Amino acid sequence: MEKVLIFGGLSQWGSKMTDALLLEGVSVTVTYTSGNQEEEERALAFGRNAQFEKVAMENGSSFEWIESGQDVDTLLFFDALYHEDSQETLDHLTKSLTALDQLKRIVLISHLDIYxxxxxxxxxxxxxxxxxxxxKRVDALxxxxxxRFLEYKEETSVDTVIILRMPHLYDEGGTLERLDQDRLHVKDAAEGITQAVIKPLKxxxxxxxxxSGERLTSHNKERQFPYNKAAKxxxxxxxxxxxxxR
Incomplete structure (x- = not known):
């Protein structure tokens, strides 16, 4: 069984990724900061699933829990988009690279704003x-x-790194308009991320x-973000x- 550790797996959108992975039979561990009521409530809903585990952090910048023997195959950084402190995210990555002995794959969620x-x-x-x-934040990230992956490559078991650049997400309660910014339904995002976690890649x-792959028009300018590579x-x-x- 694939074992995944998710940073941000109890956030509004991250919980959708957690749910999608659990439905695929993946063993999921999520981190959250103690005292976050919304995340603790979401954890209660997932807690009925035997494949679900949560790790409480008293301090978001503490790495002690990583050294407690977490056995995971894949690390998914979902909260990187919404975490204002990119340095803290990178520090978690570095510690994970060297402390998680079974780790083989890292998936980082980025954004199309990078272009x-x-x-x-x-x-x-x-x-x-x-x-x-x-x-600018995701570019630096x-x-x-x-x-850091290249720097620690000889000290880690990780052999595959996947960076997923996505647009803003929405769900049934949101609106989809033809703007100059791309949009992606959270169900499609969850499916794509799940495949990035479980599908064999070089x-x-x-x-x-x-x-979305749709052609966008704004101020007489056109742009399109094809998903050909993701499809393949x-x-x-x-x-x-x-x-x-449509």
Missing amino acids: GEAEGEIDETSPLKPLTPLG EKGFIQ SGIHVIQLS LLNFKPKVTLELW
Whole structure:
């Protein structure tokens, strides 16, 4: 059974990823900071599943729990988008690289804002020109993430790194409009992330876009984020997003 440790697995969107992985029969461990009532309530709902485990952190920057013998195959950083302290996220990554002996795969969630105001067809090879605070944060996070992985490569059992660049998420309660910003339904995001966790991939570093693939128009400018690579490697197709979009 695949064993996954999720940073942010009890957040609003992260809980959807936790649920999707549990439905696939994956053993899921999530971290949360003690005293967060919303996350503790979500943990109670998942607690009935024998494949679910939670790790309470008294201090979000403490690494003691990592050294307590966590046995996981994959590390999923879902809260990196919403965590203002990128340095803390990178510190968790570094500690995980060296302390989790069974760890084979790391999945980091990034964002399409990393491309800035690029036009036309934008894929994983397009130049990175972040302008927004979020774009700049994920740009620094991706660079630091790869740098630390390469730095500790000889000291870790990790052989596969996957960076998933996604747009903003929404659910049935949200709205989907034809804007210059891409959107992805949370069910499609959960499916894509689940496949990134469980699907065999070649060892190395993979950067993959999860997007609607729709052509966006704003101020007479067009842009499109194709998901060709995700379709090929993860069998990804944003079915729910496309049904609601059209």
